[in-house]
Amino acid sequence: MANAPELTPSEPCPPPPSGVQDYVRPMHIGAVAIDRPFALAPMSGVTDSAFRRTVQAASGGTVGLLVTEFISIEGLTRKNLKSAMRMAFDPIVERPLSVQIFGAEIARMADAARMVADAGAQIVDINCGCPAPKVVRRGGGAELLRQADHLARLVEATAAAVAIPVTVKIRSGWSADTVNAVDIARRCEAAGARMIAVHGRTRMQMYTGEADWSVVDAVARAVGVPVFGSGDVATAQQALWRLRTTAAAGVMIGRAAIMNPWIFGQIDDAVRGAAVRDVTPLDRLGLLRSFRDLQRERLPEHAVPGRLKQLLARMTKGFAHGTLLRERAMRSATTDEMFQWIESFFEALQSGGLPAWCDRARAGLPGHDRASLPDQADPVSVV
Ligand SMILES: Cc1cc2nc3c(=O)[nH]c(=O)nc-3n(C[C@H](O)[C@H](O)[C@H](O)COP(=O)(O)O)c2cc1C
Numbered sequence: 071m072a073n074a075p076e077l078t079p080s081e082p083c084p085p086p087p088s089g090v091q092d093y094v095r096p097m098h099i100g101a102v103a104i105d106r107p108f109a110l111a112p113m114s115g116v117t118d119s120a121f122r123r124t125v126q127a128a129s130g131g132t133v134g135l136l137v138t139e140f141i142s143i144e145g146l147t148r149k150n151l152k153s154a155m156r157m158a159f160d161p162i163v164e165r166p167l168s169v170q171i172f173g174a175e176i177a178r179m180a181d182a183a184r185m186v187a188d189a190g191a192q193i194v195d196i197n198c199g200c201p202a203p204k205v206v207r208r209g210g211g212a213e214l215l216r217q218a219d220h221l222a223r224l225v226e227a228t229a230a231a232v233a234i235p236v237t238v239k240i241r242s243g244w245s246a247d248t249v250n251a252v253d254i255a256r257r258c259e260a261a262g263a264r265m266i267a268v269h270g271r272t273r274m275q276m277y278t279g280e281a282d283w284s285v286v287d288a289v290a291r292a293v294g295v296p297v298f299g300s301g302d303v304a305t306a307q308q309a310l311w312r313l314r315t316t317a318a319a320g321v322m323i324g325r326a327a328i329m330n331p332w333i334f335g336q337i338d339d340a341v342r343g344a345a346v347r348d349v350t351p352l353d354r355l356g357l358l359r360s361f362r363d364l365q366r367e368r369l370p371e372h373a374v375p376g377r378l379k380q381l382l383a384r385m386t387k388g389f390a391h392g393t394l395l396r397e398r399a400m401r402s403a404t405t406d407e408m409f410q411w412i413e414s415f416f417e418a419l420q421s422g423g424l425p426a427w428c429d430r431a432r433a434g435l436p437g438h439d440r441a442s443l444p445d446q447a448d449p450v451s452v453v
Pocket of ligand 1: 114115170198199200322323
């Protein structure tokens with residue numbers, strides 16, 4: 071497991087020119103209509119139903135495609151409770167929804183895809199990009215990029231098993247010496263895949279370096295099905311810029327949607343030529359409250375603080391004085407305790423200041439015992 075680094079908006083990004091409609095277009099994945107070519111990327115430990123609904127609400131329903139975190143075919147077909155919970159979704163709000171599954175066994179993949187279709191999801195996606203040793207060792211995730219024949223049979227059997235479209239999400243290749251995304255994508259298309267998402271990093275890169283969008287572009291030119299590019303899109307302008315300068319039909323956004331769950335709405339503003347909406351501290355507070363309420367609907371109370379800590383840890387990275395809030399939140403035992411810190415922090419920020427406890431903490435005054443703080447490691451790890 072490796073922690074994904076933070077995103078910095080480093081790409082050059084000119085404002086979108088007129089004629090944005092030439093490259094921001096609706097599409098179909100199989101028979102599923104996608105109104106806007108911007109998808110929430112699958113993120114393990116992050117994109118659960120509460121998070122997907124939170125992002126969809128914050129963005130005013132403008133997310134073109136929602137993808138679940140990856141779910142083990144082993145767990146699903148063995149009726150593991152955790153896997154079943156990972157597949158749970160709200161069929162009205164979370165639409166169109168793609169459920170991502172991972173594994174390597176052909177018959178089991180087909181069975182798991184049937185379960186996804188029976189649950190009412192619009193799309194089933196096969197993970198061919200996860201770099202985690204425990205996944206690739208068992209033949210799944212990015213290992214499939216090295217087993218092209220097996221992958222083709224896997225996609226073919228899965229596509230034959232369900233009426234909903236089957237898609238794949240790949241990386242650019244296993245390593246810098248074996249970048250084979252174009253070949254893999256062609257084979258997946260021939261085997262029945264209806265969309266291909268490409269994360270422009272190799273498996274060996276994990277999350278280091280920069281995503282190579284020239285690979286995304288090459289794949290999009292090589293296949294007839296829509297291609298979504300993924301990697302390092304940090305702002306609305308960058309999302310449009312990627313669509314404009316590559317042949318990709320769509321853009322997937324992962325880490326930026328954690329720090330800024332409003333990003334899809336901001337993209338929509340930019341496409342319409344409207345001023346890109348600002349996010350206030352009170353917006354952030356409201357979002358955290360609704361995320362908490364959604365988690366409370368689906369999880370026992372003792373599990374809610376953990377999910378809140380994960381979101382808060384990522385959302386406040388690079389945020390002015392975010393460390394101080396994280397420190398307080400991370401050592402809160404209950405949701406309500408955590409919310410006392412969260413509320414006082416964002417309410418003070420909204421009025422242009424900081425809560426008194428932040429000042430004490432910054433000055434290292436009594437009442438803020440740094441030595442007693444728990445480990446501040448980012449609890450969200452990448453699979
Ligand atoms: C915390 C985290 C978890 C992820 N989990 C998955 C996953 O379950 N399935 C998958 O295909 N990709 C996963 N990814 C990769 C993302 O979908 C995406 O391709 C990658 O983060 C690059 O996009 P970004 O720069 O917009 O985050 C994960 C990434 C992160 C940061």
